[in-house]
Amino acid sequence: MKIIVDGMGGDNSPDAIVEGCVDAVKELGLNVIIVGAREIIENELSKYDYPKERIDIINSTEIITNEEEPALAIRRKKDSSMVVGLRALREGLGDGFVSAGSTGALLAGGLFIVKRIDGIERAALATVYPTTKGVSLLLDLGANVDCKPEYLKQFAIMGSVYSEKILKVKNPRVGLANIGTEKGKGNQLVRQAYELIEDSNLNFIGNVEARDIPVGAADVVVCDGFVGNVILKLTEGMAKALFTSLKEEFTKSFQSKIGALLLKKQLKSFVGMLDYREYGGAPLLGLKQPVVKAHGSSDAFAIKNAIRQVKEFIEMDVINIIEKDINTTRNIQ
Amino acid sequence: MKIIVDGMGGDNSPDAIVEGCVDAVKELGLNVIIVGAREIIENELSKYDYPKERIDIINSTEIITNEEEPALAIRRKKDSSMVVGLRALREGLGDGFVSAGSTGALLAGGLFIVKRIDGIERAALATVYPTTKGVSLLLDLGANVDCKPEYLKQFAIMGSVYSEKILKVKNPRVGLANIGTEKGKGNQLVRQAYELIEDSNLNFIGNVEARDIPVGAADVVVCDGFVGNVILKLTEGMAKALFTSLKEEFTKSFQSKIGALLLKKQLKSFVGMLDYREYGGAPLLGLKQPVVKAHGSSDAFAIKNAIRQVKEFIEMDVINIIEKDINTTRNIQ
Numbered sequence: 001m002k003i004i005v006d007g008m009g010g011d012n013s014p015d016a017i018v019e020g021c022v023d024a025v026k027e028l029g030l031n032v033i034i035v036g037a038r039e040i041i042e043n044e045l046s047k048y049d050y051p052k053e054r055i056d057i058i059n060s061t062e063i064i065t066n067e068e069e070p071a072l073a074i075r076r077k078k079d080s081s082m083v084v085g086l087r088a089l090r091e092g093l094g095d096g097f098v099s100a101g102s103t104g105a106l107l108a109g110g111l112f113i114v115k116r117i118d119g120i121e122r123a124a125l126a127t128v129y130p131t132t133k134g135v136s137l138l139l140d141l142g143a144n145v146d147c148k149p150e151y152l153k154q155f156a157i158m159g160s161v162y163s164e165k166i167l168k169v170k171n172p173r174v175g176l177a178n179i180g181t182e183k184g185k186g187n188q189l190v191r192q193a194y195e196l197i198e199d200s201n202l203n204f205i206g207n208v209e210a211r212d213i214p215v216g217a218a219d220v221v222v223c224d225g226f227v228g229n230v231i232l233k234l235t236e237g238m239a240k241a242l243f244t245s246l247k248e249e250f251t252k253s254f255q256s257k258i259g260a261l262l263l264k265k266q267l268k269s270f271v272g273m274l275d276y277r278e279y280g281g282a283p284l285l286g287l288k289q290p291v292v293k294a295h296g297s298s299d300a301f302a303i304k305n306a307i308r309q310v311k312e313f314i315e316m317d318v319i320n321i322i323e324k325d326i327n328t329t330r331n332i333q
Numbered sequence: 334m335k336i337i338v339d340g341m342g343g344d345n346s347p348d349a350i351v352e353g354c355v356d357a358v359k360e361l362g363l364n365v366i367i368v369g370a371r372e373i374i375e376n377e378l379s380k381y382d383y384p385k386e387r388i389d390i391i392n393s394t395e396i397i398t399n400e401e402e403p404a405l406a407i408r409r410k411k412d413s414s415m416v417v418g419l420r421a422l423r424e425g426l427g428d429g430f431v432s433a434g435s436t437g438a439l440l441a442g443g444l445f446i447v448k449r450i451d452g453i454e455r456a457a458l459a460t461v462y463p464t465t466k467g468v469s470l471l472l473d474l475g476a477n478v479d480c481k482p483e484y485l486k487q488f489a490i491m492g493s494v495y496s497e498k499i500l501k502v503k504n505p506r507v508g509l510a511n512i513g514t515e516k517g518k519g520n521q522l523v524r525q526a527y528e529l530i531e532d533s534n535l536n537f538i539g540n541v542e543a544r545d546i547p548v549g550a551a552d553v554v555v556c557d558g559f560v561g562n563v564i565l566k567l568t569e570g571m572a573k574a575l576f577t578s579l580k581e582e583f584t585k586s587f588q589s590k591i592g593a594l595l596l597k598k599q600l601k602s603f604v605g606m607l608d609y610r611e612y613g614g615a616p617l618l619g620l621k622q623p624v625v626k627a628h629g630s631s632d633a634f635a636i637k638n639a640i641r642q643v644k645e646f647i648e649m650d651v652i653n654i655i656e657k658d659i660n661t662t663r664n665i666q
Binding site for chain 2 (some may be wrong): 105131132137142145147177179187188190209210211212213214215224225226227229230231232233234235237238240241242244247249252255256258259260261262263264
């Protein structure tokens with residue numbers, strides 16, 4: 001198995017990316033192709049001791065930044081690490097692709113170059129969402145901000161496959177993010193999506209209120225990309241704001257400082273629960289080949305985990321199963 | 334000044350409601366009319382020592398529950414405490430109305446009985462949202478799940494007035510909840526709303542990402558009712574989930590228990606930051622008279638604060654200012 005990695009994307013490229021690739025080939029028993037400026041990548045690689053035959057480089061001369069308009073950047077920067085990497089994937093030089101670069105560009109590139117599975121109306125960006133009971137899968141995270149009910153149904157199908165095959169959840173409980181639990185609640189989009197998902201053969205548990213998402217009310221939480229993005233970013237923002245306040249409170253007196261010191265281990269373990277690095281990246285579901293978006297601020301550990309994720313994505317045959325499930329459901333209608 | 338209070342709404346009615354009314358007349362120098370089953374209310378009132386001439390009772394024989402379909406309940410239960418109270422408000426027996434009963438019913442009743450300000454397309458439910466820098470105002474919270482751009486603009490105007498007059502924010506920074514900060518981001522609704530709000534004379538600071546809401550990125554956060562409800566409920570759910578995890582972590586060892594004990598005061602003060610009781614209820618903005626929804630689980634303290642809020646609502650002439658601002662903006666177009 002060979003995973004193609006965008007060597008120039010993300011805040012910590014290329015050093016953390018290269019280090020993550022080295023760790024991946026050593027620990028995961030796979031090969032990696034790093035796409036990037038050859039000299040720079042070679043220089044980074046020279047710092048490590050690793051099985052040389054397991055890492056190749058494909059040269060690229062351009063980099064797509066977060067500031068660029070995604071679709072335009074993909075069209076214009078034909079020699080960017082992202083476009084070169086996605087093309088290499090399509091041409092079969094590797095089995096999957098990881099990038100910590102611009103989310104929008106990766107999505108646009110995935111659609112233009114790798115293309116959607118036949119029968120899939122929209123590709124979705126999904127993420128593992130930590131809950132008090134473990135993790136859920138949340139999708140879409142912003143790939144599709146204006147959705148039709150049918151898209152949400154397809155997100156439900158894709159999310160269910162990913163949850164079962166990659167997160168190892170048996171018969172995943174699929175919930176529709178909504179503002180009330182009863183059927184008939186919510187806006188036009190979710191009311192219609194409810195009917196469609198209800199008619200599928202998924203383990204649909206109905207509507208899930210936002211307040212119940214952090215306690216793991218569903219294994220797969222389905223929503224349009226606008227709402228999903230709000231859920232993900234508010235979760236990050238809340239966690240950060242609560243820590244800041246807690247930290248301030250804890251350093252207010254000598255007594256509280258001692259208290260905080262005694263609790264150091266617990267606080268750290270608590271922070272760990274919210275650590276997105278542990279869970280790898282965000283898969284783009286609905287494409288013909290496995291593509292995973294690693295967090296922009298990924299370190300070597302996060303990159304290694306994203307590579308591991310693509311490996312499982314491939315091993316578990318997620319894409320073929322999605323294609324089968326989508327088209328079975330279409331034929332039923 | 335006379336505030337009408339729904340004596341039978343909410344989880345803790347009538348006892349906590351009546352106690353809150355007693356505290357309000359003693360502390361706030363106003364009169365209260367409690368709507369409810371006369372005997373029950375009189376019996377509750379007999380427990381307290383207070384200026385008798387300051388509390389009147391209007392008898393009602395029915396109660397609207399949270400389980401009932403809101404519009405239907407308002408139409409059918411003509412002798413419910415909520416309908417009788419809203420009618421008394423419209424007939425001028427009091428200057429404002431507080432209820433801890435069904436949010437949907439209060440909204441429906443507000444629209445049917447009290448009616449919208451001329452020029453207002455939709456009434457919105459707003460709430461004070463605690464941030465690390467103080468509080469913001471968030472609206473709409475679910476009164477309107479399918480919105481047009483014009484509604485969001487009106488929410489922005491109403492929110493700005495409320496923030497300035499009641500929350501005492503000078504020249505409130507109005508932000509549009511979105512999935513990116515740049516203009517042009519988001520779904521069709523917010524992209525169009527952006528243009529409309531930009532053209533107003535509000536202090537519009539543009540888009541606000543969900544991750545920045547908890548750190549007080551805007552004084553007024555505008556969104557459609559679906560997104561607002563998700564933001565509010567996810568915030569509640571996250572706070573609850575984080576406390577649960579923290580509590581579990583803190584009781585894992587003898588050392589951590591001692592630590593938690595030393596931090597007791599700080600943890601309490603931190604919880605206080607998230608205490609919605611402090612901030613009173615959720616105003617219904619856009620109606621011809623002041624109506625405030627108190628939290629369903631309001632205790633006497635929360636009810637007193639909601640009554641205080643209606644008092645300021647009236648004193649600051651919020652409704653007339655909203656009417657003026659809305660119609661000025663309409664004439665400009």
